[in-house]
Amino acid sequence: MLHVKLLALLIFAFKICQGQEVDIDRIKIAIRDTAHQYHYPKLIAEFVSQPQYFSMEKGINLYYGNLYAPNYKTFEFKAMTEFAPLVKKGRLRKAISVGEELFKENPVNLYLLLGLGYCYKQSNQTDKAELTREMAAVLIRAIEASGDGSSTEKAYKVISVNDEYTLMEKNNWTGKTRTSKKTQNSVFDVWEIKENTSALYFEVLYNLKEKFIFPE
Template sequence: MKRTLLLINLLLLSVCVFPQENIEVNYATIKKYVENQSDDYQQLIERFEANDSLLSLNDYALIYYGHSFTPKYKGSMELWKELETLMEEKKWEEAYTLLKECRKKNPVSLKLLIYAVNLASELQREEEVQAYIDKYIKLSSAIISSGDGTSEDTAFKVISVNDEYQILNNVFKVEGLKQQSLVNKCDLMEFESSPYYEGTQIYFDISRSLEYMKDLFK
């Protein structure tokens, strides 16, 4: 497990250290693509699951943000209590089987991918560990290429609050998280320091999650 976590840390460090390509995330365009070209989007998901090395950063962005326009999207309301209970009880095989079912519903969840890395590691399935790590790295790269986090206008775009915590804790390694506040369509996260991010606050655009909640309670 420690070796796996070290590998994740080294790979995530490369995400932070090397310059990121900036990508434009246009939700209207992505929505139109997913709804009108659903077969093409599904093919992208299949290539993602197969760890297709030819997928570009823009492809990963489309895969990630596109999920929020599918019927499977649950905003920030997804809970995996049964899975987490099995993991706490160290029932690795049962947990891994359930995890795969959870990922069919949400293949782009960073939290589920971390669970997948941990479970595959416990079961000594090294190739699968690497495959899950690669997915995590590529999706994280797409997210931190969506902005710079310094303002509402340039916020990092995430489709789930869970994902913003993954970026904070596993990519930027923030220390001393102090406050979370909602500023219009953004979560403003304030913290003491980060070795990989300048400043002590980061904006995350959570508009997709907020829109889901709004539609849910109409």
């Protein structure tokens, strides 16, 4: 994983009204409706060009709508296996080249956006670094609006385990132990956090169109 040392220049604090409803069924209908303002291609086009103007509701539809986008893959590891090693080795030019190709495949990838933003900043590509930061901000706001992590009912909802770790790094939460429980379309992760005596809850949502057996 890209650890917090690599993300230190990009992670930033948000104060958000948490607990907005994430209605997956409604989102799925909206992003597939060509006449809807949240039709997914429209959201993507605005996201990659003007993310700074994204409302909270747009961000929520974009982030969770990715579960039902045509290019969605239940488990995608290219950002970790092809991109992250290059960043860690300091091969920033190659990392940017690989990262930008992965971005074309799916720009709604928080892990990739943060890594690319770091590469751009280190390479003095200020405009690209800022644009990428704004895109990452849209996704983080959507996650933080989904709950407060205090219970199963108020769990932070993420579409990738990587996003779970990213939110923990952003808030300087150190996980001590994790227990997981699978449901039909998600996995609940419950963390014991070093900095807090209360448990921290995440729900990792999946579109399980691909056959996969969760590890026990």
